[in-house]
Amino acid sequence: GALVYQYPRRTICKSGTSMRMECQAVGFQATSVAWYRQSPQKTFELIALSTVNSAIKYEQNFTQEKFPISHPNLSFSSMTVLNAYLEDRGLYLCGARGGSSYEQYFGPGTRLTVL
Amino acid sequence: QQQVRQSSQSLTVWEGETAILNCSYENSAFDYFPWYQQFPGEGPALLIAIRSVSDKKEDGRFTIFFNKREKNLSLHIKDSQPGDSATYFCAASESNNRIFFGDGTQLVVKP
Numbered sequence: 496g497a498l499v500y501q502y503p504r505r506t507i508c509k510s511g512t513s514m515r516m517e518c519q520a521v522g523f524q525a526t527s528v529a530w531y532r533q534s535p536q537k538t539f540e541l542i543a544l545s546t547v548n549s550a551i552k553y554e555q556n557f558t559q560e561k562f563p564i565s566h567p568n569l570s571f572s573s574m575t576v577l578n579a580y581l582e583d584r585g586l587y588l589c590g591a592r593g594g595s596s597y598e599q600y601f602g603p604g605t606r607l608t609v610l
Numbered sequence: 611q612q613q614v615r616q617s618s619q620s621l622t623v624w625e626g627e628t629a630i631l632n633c634s635y636e637n638s639a640f641d642y643f644p645w646y647q648q649f650p651g652e653g654p655a656l657l658i659a660i661r662s663v664s665d666k667k668e669d670g671r672f673t674i675f676f677n678k679r680e681k682n683l684s685l686h687i688k689d690s691q692p693g694d695s696a697t698y699f700c701a702a703s704e705s706n707n708r709i710f711f712g713d714g715t716q717l718v719v720k721p
Contacts, residue, residue, distance in 0.1 A: 501653070529708065537648075537697055539711040588653055590709070597642045597661075597706050601653040 497523045501602030515575045516605040518589030524569035525591035533586040616712035633700030634682040640702040648697045690719040
């Protein structure tokens with residue numbers, strides 16, 4: 496079956512520091528990976544959509560300078576939160592899709608706490 | 611403008627009842643509608659999905675009813691169990707482009 500792993504599951508960083516999170520697809524080829532942030536109210540914010548062999552597309556209010564993403568192959572993606580502040584807290588979710596498939600599978604998320 | 615709306619933030623039913631979660635959308639070009647189930651501390655899990663060419667999709671106790679003309683759909687959970695208590699997200703996309711999510715309905719099934 497299609498599985499998506501994310502690590503770390505939880506992380507705490509000091510305000511102004513950076514942290515990197517990873518996403519791995521198992522059982523399928525992740526041709527596109529979407530990174531989301533889920534608020535405490537459960538609302539999803541799309542940060543960016545990365546498709547292999549295409550430019551990474553960032554949504555309004557999110558930039559490459561703040562959330563650089565790497566998608567080097569069909570099973571792995573990473574995202575860094577640079578200079579994290581309180582407003583960056585939340586659950587960061589990776590959703591991966593394979594080929595022309597419609598189904599998007601999520602990992603368990605990385606919960607970021609900023610002190 | 612929010613692309614996908616879920617009519618209830620929360621819903622409580624008794625064990626054994628059918629829970630009905632409603633959803634509507636804006637873009638008539640949307641053709642794929644997944645429902646995700648999320649438990650506390652976990653990521654959302656794909657529960658069931660329907661394409662716009664169908665008006666019903668059934669998988670065990672879960673059924674999606676889809677009305678393309680009215681641009682709405684609903685998830686029915688038959689014989690609800692306390693273990694079904696979770697947050698359910700309706701979502702939509704056009705082809706395999708980005709997915710738009712509703713704000714979720716928190717379902718509580720009382721024993």
